[in-house]
Amino acid sequence: MTETDVDCENLIADMTTKARSAAHILARATDDHKSAALKYAASAVRIDTPKILAANALDMAAGVASHLSDALLDRLKLDEKRIAAMAEAMDQVAILEDPVGQIIDTRTQPNGLTMRRVRIPVGVIGIIYESRPNVTADAAALALRSGNAVILRGGSEAVHSNRAIHHAMVTGVTQAGLPSESVQLVPTQDRMAVGAMLRAQGAIDMIIPRGGKSLVARVQDEARVPVLAHLDGLCHTYVHSQADPEMAQEIIVNAKMRRTGICGATETLLIDQDYAAPAKLVAALIDAGCEVRADDMVMELDSRTVSAQEEDWDTEYLDSVISVRMVAGLEDAMGHIARHGSHHTDAIITGDEKIAERFLAEVDSAIVMHNASTQYADGGEFGLGAEIGIATGRLHARGPVALEGLTTYKWLVLGQGQTRP
Incomplete structure (x- = not known):
């Protein structure tokens, strides 16, 4: 099947259905289970370093041929040191405190009812990004650690690198006994797939764009799904x-x-x-x-x-x-x-x-x-292990978005038979 043969609406619908099933399993996964998956994934990235480097060489050659700037080529380039840092970041995320289940606050009303706010995963997160293949690993690690299933759509510049990194991530996830659909990579570079993700209201719970002004502007203009914006770094x-x-x-x-x-x-x-x-x-x-x-x-x-x-x-x-x-x-x-x-x-x-x-x-x-x-301005430097982006808006999360930024909360109300007069 060629890129032009892909039915992007059905592709994304199928991916979100699988992601939702995986998200239900991840939401119940223990701290140790999620941590083990990331450690296995980090190990798989290290083992697959030669394959990742070979894939990145294809992307770099294409980038040079298409006259990408030196700065964009630097974003795209992977070497053994950067791949090692990618794996180390996953290991660091694996040992961070699990936000899921954390009690944010508790209050007891005069009638004896206890109201408690508890962190829970967002659910299914879509991430649309450009150029930087390390986002594939960082985003997958943070989503998994916070109990979310993730659908990744990387830029065409890094298509081979992203696929190689994603393969290693899935190896680690499945080795830990978690579903492979926990971390999915959109298999086509057809721009219609982005549109299908942006229209997936109810199937994708949050979209995170990482890229230039044109990408972020498109996401904000077209999305019917809540957006956590990472705008340009001026x-x-x-x-x-x-x-x-x-x-x-x-x-x-x-x-x-x-x-x-x-x-x-x-x-x-x-x-x-x-x-x-x-x-x-x-x-x-x-x-x-x-x-x-x-x-x-x-x-x-x-x-x-x-x-x-x-x-x-x-x-x-x-x-x-x-x-x-x-x-x-x-x-x-x-x-x-x-x-x-x-x-x-x-x-x-x-x-x-x-x-x-x-x-x-x-x-x-x-x-x-x-x-x-x-x-x-980097999540790793903030002690967050990794980041999914720097949120520049005011709602939900701001600055380096890591584990807490990928959770929401629900209220637990604990009573002893109270009825409202």
């Missing part, structure tokens, strides 16, 4: 007048250049007009291989800069490019972030604790940092 770092120059330079270069293709990379640098060493910041970025798109004041600091256009302040480059603007203090910096940010991750570098407190309190982003690189 992250800012503001260097305040009281920032330590050595610290500022080290943080800025790391925040932009450590990995340019991740959502936590700083895309806009705001420099206080009273900061002591702005030229050194700009030079350090350029010397590190970064193109600096600057406003007029910053352009005067280094002839190697280029003029920023208005759209640069709203661009997530995911590449070795940064926009830099001089600002007239804290209010100006926070105003710029409010106008142009994506509510993902924003940071301030300053030695003034009161200024830092204002920034942390008033910047409306999922993650706000003081004297740290925005590259720490």
Whole structure:
């Protein structure tokens, strides 16, 4: 059967039916059972490393042939170290505290009724993502650990890598005695399959998109299923007048250049007009291989800069490019972030604790940092084992979404024969 022969509506309907059956089993699975499945899966990933590398080589060759940017190729690339980290992340998720069954709060009414809120799995989760094959492992691990069945639809750029990783995941899941349908990968790259997932109201309980603006916009526009949005990472770092120059330079270069293709990379640098060493910041970025798109004041600091256009302040480059603007203090910096940010991750570098407190309190982003690189916007760095995305909205979950973000709750009411008058 070719891609064009696939009946996507029936395919997704069949997958969701199987996922629902698996979800009922997972919801009753013990902590030890789910943990064992992830440990087996991590072992299978390690054993299958040569197969995963071979599959990734096919994707990388196709990516080069289709002229993907260096940053997107970096997102796509797997090596032994990254695969080992993928397996280690699964092992870490396996030993995290199981959220299912946790009592959130308890209250007893005057009539003796006890009301208790308890965490339960969401049910069936659909994840639509692009480019990064590690999402296949991270998403499956987090969904399984929190008692959810998951349907994965990866991007065409990583199709071979995703299939190889998924095969290893299923090996581990079934070795633990859990249903293979706990973790399903949509077997077609036909875009109609995405539409079928978005229309699967009642069959899929929550959709999580991970990708660029166009993907997220489509999901939000078309979905009839609740969406936990992971929007673009238009992250800012503001260097305040009281920032330590050595610290500022080290943080800025790391925040932009450590990995340019991740959502936590700083895309806009705001420099206080009273900061002591702005030229050194700009030079350090350029010397590190970064193109600096600057406003007029910053352009005067280094002839190697280029003029920023208005759209640069709203661009997530995911590449070795940064926009830099001089600002007239804290209010100006926070105003710029409010106008142009994506509510993902924003940071301030300053030695003034009161200024830092204002920034942390008033910047409306999922993650706000003081004297740290925005590259720490990662669930693993938060001690969550892995993440399914950085949620930038306000409802249900915000920031790195891990186990708790993939649960909901129900009320348990315990009585001794009470009747309502």
